[in-house]
Amino acid sequence: MPLKATGQAIFDPDDGWAGGTTWIAHPEESMQRASHALFVDDAVWLVDPVDADGLDDHLADLGDVAGVVVLLDRHKRDADAIALRHDVPVYVPEWMDGVATEMTAPVERFGTTLADTYTVYPIKDSRFWQEAALYDEDEGTLVIPEAVGTASYFRTGDERIGVHPMLRLKPPRRLREFSPERILVGHGDPVVTEASDALADAIDGARRRIPALYVDAAKDFIFG
Numbered sequence: 001m002p003l004k005a006t007g008q009a010i011f012d013p014d015d016g017w018a019g020g021t022t023w024i025a026h027p028e029e030s031m032q033r034a035s036h037a038l039f040v041d042d043a044v045w046l047v048d049p050v051d052a053d054g055l056d057d058h059l060a061d062l063g064d065v066a067g068v069v070v071l072l073d074r075h076k077r078d079a080d081a082i083a084l085r086h087d088v089p090v091y092v093p094e095w096m097d098g099v100a101t102e103m104t105a106p107v108e109r110f111g112t113t114l115a116d117t118y119t120v121y122p123i124k125d126s127r128f129w130q131e132a133a134l135y136d137e138d139e140g141t142l143v144i145p146e147a148v149g150t151a152s153y154f155r156t157g158d159e160r161i162g163v164h165p166m167l168r169l170k171p172p173r174r175l176r177e178f179s180p181e182r183i184l185v186g187h188g189d190p191v192v193t194e195a196s197d198a199l200a201d202a203i204d205g206a207r208r209r210i211p212a213l214y215v216d217a218a219k220d221f222i223f224g
Contacts, residue, residue: 009051009053010025019139020039020184021036022035022190023050030152032188035047035050038115039063042063043063043065044064045069045114046079047068048072050078051081066115067088068088068089069091069092071145076102079105083103089107090108093132094111095122114134117136118135118143120134123174124147124172140195142183144183145185147164148161148162148175150188153165153217156209156212157212159202159209161199163202169207171206183195183199
């Protein structure tokens, strides 16, 4: 199983709900890069998208694409190409460095809200890691690209969602502020049932489960 697949991807959404769609363009890859389309007032916002054949047909049935959003400084993915194709800007948090200079599409900066629906929360802002989350408290939807995930290398034991291996010693405090009904992650399938409990369990057990996570990783390396 490749870490990160290349080549042709086919749009095959694995999750749909009233407020959006999630797809994993290359389900065979270990990274399980997940992309999201969020529906807000008849407009579609694409978050950290990976392009795929059939994506545009799906979007045409949903509404006009309003913009492409990048929530992690290293999640450029196919944001630029998709934005150019739909003639929309790439939206980047106002405090995030590096992303705008790598885009040829127009770039729009946003602050504390997106589309008057999602509140924007800085999760990590350092020289090596800049990440934001989107949270619609009314609908209970949390979009978080990297600090937590459901791909296998994020999780150990009975975890349904896990803190990123590099953040387990000190999970971002902001993660404790959310009580979502669903969590859309950047790597892996969404969590759509008992999401708040799953997130709390991931944060509370992040440090003490580090040895188990490393054992799992070693097994995958040796036997995978």
